[in-house]
Amino acid sequence: MSKRSDTRRWLDRHRNDPYVRAAQADNYRSRAVYKLAEVDERDGLLAGKRCIVDLGAAPGGWSQYCRRVRPSARVLALDRLSMAAIEGVEFLEADFAEQPGLDALLAALDGQGVDLVLSDMAPNLSGIKVSDQAGVMQLAELALDLCGQVLERGGDLLIKVFQGEGFDALLADMRARFDRVAVRKPKASRDASREMYLVGRGWRT
Numbered sequence: 001m002s003k004r005s006d007t008r009r010w011l012d013r014h015r016n017d018p019y020v021r022a023a024q025a026d027n028y029r030s031r032a033v034y035k036l037a038e039v040d041e042r043d044g045l046l047a048g049k050r051c052i053v054d055l056g057a058a059p060g061g062w063s064q065y066c067r068r069v070r071p072s073a074r075v076l077a078l079d080r081l082s083m084a085a086i087e088g089v090e091f092l093e094a095d096f097a098e099q100p101g102l103d104a105l106l107a108a109l110d111g112q113g114v115d116l117v118l119s120d121m122a123p124n125l126s127g128i129k130v131s132d133q134a135g136v137m138q139l140a141e142l143a144l145d146l147c148g149q150v151l152e153r154g155g156d157l158l159i160k161v162f163q164g165e166g167f168d169a170l171l172a173d174m175r176a177r178f179d180r181v182a183v184r185k186p187k188a189s190r191d192a193s194r195e196m197y198l199v200g201r202g203w204r205t
Contacts, residue, residue, distance in 0.1 A: 028065070032188070035197065039158060049070050053116070053150065056079055056139070064089075076109070077091045078092045078104075079093065097142050136195075137165070143159045157199070160196075161198055181198060
């Protein structure tokens with residue numbers, strides 16, 4: 001099948017995607033917002049949150065949702081890609097996986113504790129399963145490591161993962177650090193996608 005045919009099929013699926021249409025109707029920047037919304041509705045993830053860090057935030061759908069649901073919370077979004085401004089959201093164009101990006105994030109927080117870390121990050125997928133799996137899990141591990149520096153005791157974490165190599169080890173690591181850990185596959189996550197989300201509640205280390 002030609003590349004043009006593949007592109008046309010993707011565009012047709014994208015236009016017919018109910019979550020794409022919903023995002024347009026609700027004035028959200030991406031369909032991914034409904035993944036967070038479903039987890040939040042099921043787990044009450046944003047309830048009572050005062051400071052939220054959104055990693056890999058561009059194009060900004062998750063940060064938009066946080067502002068709408070928790071307008072009193074500080075929302076600090078970070079991405080190595082540029083992102084159009086969202087009212088009430090602080091944005092850092094930086095890569096937290098690199099030391100300068102991490103330093104910029106810590107400087108912006110200026111000692112303020114975080115009670116929710118979000119990460120919908122994924123590397124640029126190559127189509128090579130082993131390589132893509134390793135890349136996604138590395139980002140998830142970095143997000144978990146960040147919790148050790150910024151997350152307050154009792155805080156929460158939501159991260160994207162792929163089922164496969166490294167998943168069980170990461171799940172065990174999270175269970176050692178949080179009071180409760182759940183695995184979620186939101187309806188907005190496409191059936192063909194291997195992505196899942198881990199929810200850690202009650203940071204204790």
